[in-house]
Amino acid sequence: MEYKLNNRVAIRQCHDPIKSLGLFATEPIAKGSRALQEPALIMHNTRGQAMTEAQDIIESLPMEHKNLVLKMYAGPSDVAPLLPVGHARDHIHPSSKRVENIIRYNAFEGFRTGCMVCAAGAFMNHSCNPNSYLYWNDHAQCVTIQALRPIARDEELTFNYIGDQSIYLTTSKQGQRLQVTDYHRRLLPGLDGPDRTIRSEDHDEAMGLLYEIAELIGEEGQHNLELALTRVEQAHLQQRLGDYYGHREKLRGALVIRQLCPGADHPSCDALVLEMHN
Template sequence: MNSFMSINDELVIKQCPDVSKGLGVFTTRNLSKGLRLLAETPLLAYESTFDAMEDIERSFECLSFFNQAGFIRLFAGALDITPFLKKIRRWSEIDVARVPNRLRQIVRFNSVEGQGIGCVLAILSSFLNHSCVPNAFLYWNDTLNAVTIHALRNISKGEEVTISYFQESVYLSAPQRNARLAN
């Protein structure tokens, strides 16, 4: 499996062995429990996902050209093929006024909401997949003004780094998690 993109010395983004999961974040070496794997300034931060959905068009227009280009390429649902295209049409050809629903879908599928973080969307963190038994935790660090990812346990070289999409509800039962994922 080739790397799609290197994040840092410890992490790469690449295709998951289960291709239905798309891209994921994988380790390049053994990592220790408690290690901060990533600190990333979010593109967008809100009090809640609802606030993000209500304000996404205005917020998108306020992003730099570079951040808009990264944002619009994020995953926007099961029928979205954009992240997998090797050659994406020129950014200048994308009429953002015609894609407000795509912006909301990107927020829906890539933002994380939880205690201590509100709702944030950060490009690299967007590639973290969900696990009901995650090996990492996403946290808001006020000092850094950034989203940080920390190892919950030792993570082996080549293992996928996963988080729970329900940061505030890590103790939900499997049926409760499945019901929330269905929404």
């Protein structure tokens, strides 16, 4: 059995029967390239909140999205798909408890935007040695699956969502990182106003905080969009100090990361190229 999602990815039966279905590469996928992009069916702040508000969420969905969500895996004890069409199925199928379990088993939490349920992403299986990662593309308003390393034809696409190695941020980690970033912005209140002078001690502390952010991201083992944004912030500080070589080098580093994450066709890459040459 195979259901092709695009020219690169298809849903197939896994070799391990415990996994059931999974996403598989139908052709070789290069490191850093986009394997699949799809909109989210459900978006919420956290998985826990989404599960608590399961009934309200399912009732607010468009009928097309609602039908897709209700077809998802709802746990080993789910009997709804086995029931004949009739009153019992109509009662159990959209029940709040069943929708809660669908969110429990199929949602991804992180992306800097919260919790999401996606149609194809729900088929991705966990691996402690993943070959893919996911991120939320603000520009396209879609969840994107990227190749973490070269993926061979017929290899299953996997990602890591367990433990300290997860690239997705918990709510507390998001808060910590935002606190560091906000402190850096408050430290230099004149950067976006008419007064663009920077005291050397303020510059040194701001650059130190930016390097701290880069270290936090680097510990997760990913060259992702957040790291690219950190490089851009560093570039702007260098520019305001008159270090135009440092400015271009930081932008060049951000461009390389963005080409790996959203892909070279993302509009932000064009913007970085223009800024580098202005």
